[in-house]
Amino acid sequence: MMLSIEQTNPMTTDAPIRWTRKHLLSLEELSADEIRFILDTADSFKEVSTRSIKKVPALRGKVLVNTFFEDSTRTRTSFALAAQRLSADVIDFSEKTSSVSKGETLVDTARNIEAMGVDIIVLRHPAAGAAQKLARNVQCSVVNAGDGAHEHPTQGLLDLYTIRERFGRIEGLTVAVVGDIANSRVARSNLWGLLKMGAKVIFVGPSTLCPRAFEQLGATVVHNFDDVIGQIDVINMLRVQFERIKSSQFPSVREFTSFFGLTWDRFQRCKKDVFIMHPGPMNRGIEIQSDIADGPQSGILKQVTNGLAVRMAVLYLVAGV
Amino acid sequence: MRTQYDQADVHRLIDQLVSEISAAFLASSPLTIIGIRTRGETLAGRIASGLTDRGFSRIARGVLDITMYRDDLSEIGPRPLVRPTDIAVDINQKPLLLVDDVLFTGRSIRAALNALTDYGRPSVIRLAVLVDRGGRELPIQGDFVGMQTGDLSRDHRVNVRLSENDGRDEILVESKH
Numbered sequence: 001m002m003l004s005i006e007q008t009n010p011m012t013t014d015a016p017i018r019w020t021r022k023h024l025l026s027l028e029e030l031s032a033d034e035i036r037f038i039l040d041t042a043d044s045f046k047e048v049s050t051r052s053i054k055k056v057p058a059l060r061g062k063v064l065v066n067t068f069f070e071d072s073t074r075t076r077t078s079f080a081l082a083a084q085r086l087s088a089d090v091i092d093f094s095e096k097t098s099s100v101s102k103g104e105t106l107v108d109t110a111r112n113i114e115a116m117g118v119d120i121i122v123l124r125h126p127a128a129g130a131a132q133k134l135a136r137n138v139q140c141s142v143v144n145a146g147d148g149a150h151e152h153p154t155q156g157l158l159d160l161y162t163i164r165e166r167f168g169r170i171e172g173l174t175v176a177v178v179g180d181i182a183n184s185r186v187a188r189s190n191l192w193g194l195l196k197m198g199a200k201v202i203f204v205g206p207s208t209l210c211p212r213a214f215e216q217l218g219a220t221v222v223h224n225f226d227d228v229i230g231q232i233d234v235i236n237m238l239r240v241q242f243e244r245i246k247s248s249q250f251p252s253v254r255e256f257t258s259f260f261g262l263t264w265d266r267f268q269r270c271k272k273d274v275f276i277m278h279p280g281p282m283n284r285g286i287e288i289q290s291d292i293a294d295g296p297q298s299g300i301l302k303q304v305t306n307g308l309a310v311r312m313a314v315l316y317l318v319a320g321v
Numbered sequence: 322m323r324t325q326y327d328q329a330d331v332h333r334l335i336d337q338l339v340s341e342i343s344a345a346f347l348a349s350s351p352l353t354i355i356g357i358r359t360r361g362e363t364l365a366g367r368i369a370s371g372l373t374d375r376g377f378s379r380i381a382r383g384v385l386d387i388t389m390y391r392d393d394l395s396e397i398g399p400r401p402l403v404r405p406t407d408i409a410v411d412i413n414q415k416p417l418l419l420v421d422d423v424l425f426t427g428r429s430i431r432a433a434l435n436a437l438t439d440y441g442r443p444s445v446i447r448l449a450v451l452v453d454r455g456g457r458e459l460p461i462q463g464d465f466v467g468m469q470t471g472d473l474s475r476d477h478r479v480n481v482r483l484s485e486n487d488g489r490d491e492i493l494v495e496s497k498h
Contacts, residue, residue, distance in 0.1 A: 018400060019399055037402065040404075041400075041403050044386060044402075045403070046405075047406055056389040316389075320394065
């Protein structure tokens, strides 16, 4: 158990728990209380972005390095901006311009970065488990910004935050995650986070990309979107990964859209207050109809806004341990 | 050593604060009252309603959480929960009354002043506290002070309890041992 209960008066509103993790590697390892702690902390940091001076001194003098071994726009920018709003210094490290292209290993690269006095390494890497490996080999904090098809915990957290903001709760909701589940770290982080917070998770996709094996982890696996469309509170549409689209696992784009895309026809059969999410980047007209993505029930841009608050909370918390 | 002040004492101290504060500001002019979480917020609410009873009609309220501004963040170890700050009002160019329950080292107030700077520039900032327990580490003093205990050593604890938060009004000064 990672949380200690402080002695408190039962009448007080003070939260009784403190954060004790040095790293954020996955949602699988967090307890529901820890997830709630991050979301509550994010609530407070969200306010910072509404001020005219959008900066607090919480991480003044700390150094964060964004280490991305895969392309990313929003996650990388979001972490950088989050760190800057906490007054940390931010260094950008990218594979293409680094000694990694000369054959240096991940751990050696990280140790060299750390030797410059870095406090937090934010890591995106194509290999599942890369963040765990790094955390075992460095003294500073490690935040997983996506490791292969394993997890993308801050995406999972910002999805939870956005759902909680929209419905006032997570417990009892039915959330469908739709698309290429097998290759998606977002789907896995969603699954762990949502289950721990008491939601029901339905994975929807073609059998080649949405294997029944996920039922063992607690998801409901469905290969026909229309079977469940009327019972879903939240739809999280995953991006069609074109880099995989030529493989035999993947149907044609048109076939995918017709069976698994969020089309107008399907949208009209959804619950009236259905909430639409997408981790981005979107393929408009393929997995999601453009006007649904831009419509009043879409939370897609809220996800981006909330991502900043959630990442501020995560950086603030791990830097204190 | 253990000294206890009951509900009547707390009410009397707050009444006395309200009366000093009302003499120092104009009832017809704007006044921003900002409480420091958690009990400063409650206290600010009581002071605001006391001032309203005395004819203050242009009071704006806000709540400040100073955690993000603490100067001991790297030393305190595991993070406490940061609660939201809620200052929806424009604090520029009008007097601001900052309210906290206990004044000790002055570091919370330093953090609060830094935080307020990020929201604007009040014409003047005054500090009201229920208890001043001495032990200052910074050149910061209260303008309106409910009671002074004199310099208490570090092994003493001053607990302010307010019914909204704790079920009863009470001030408890006791030795930790």
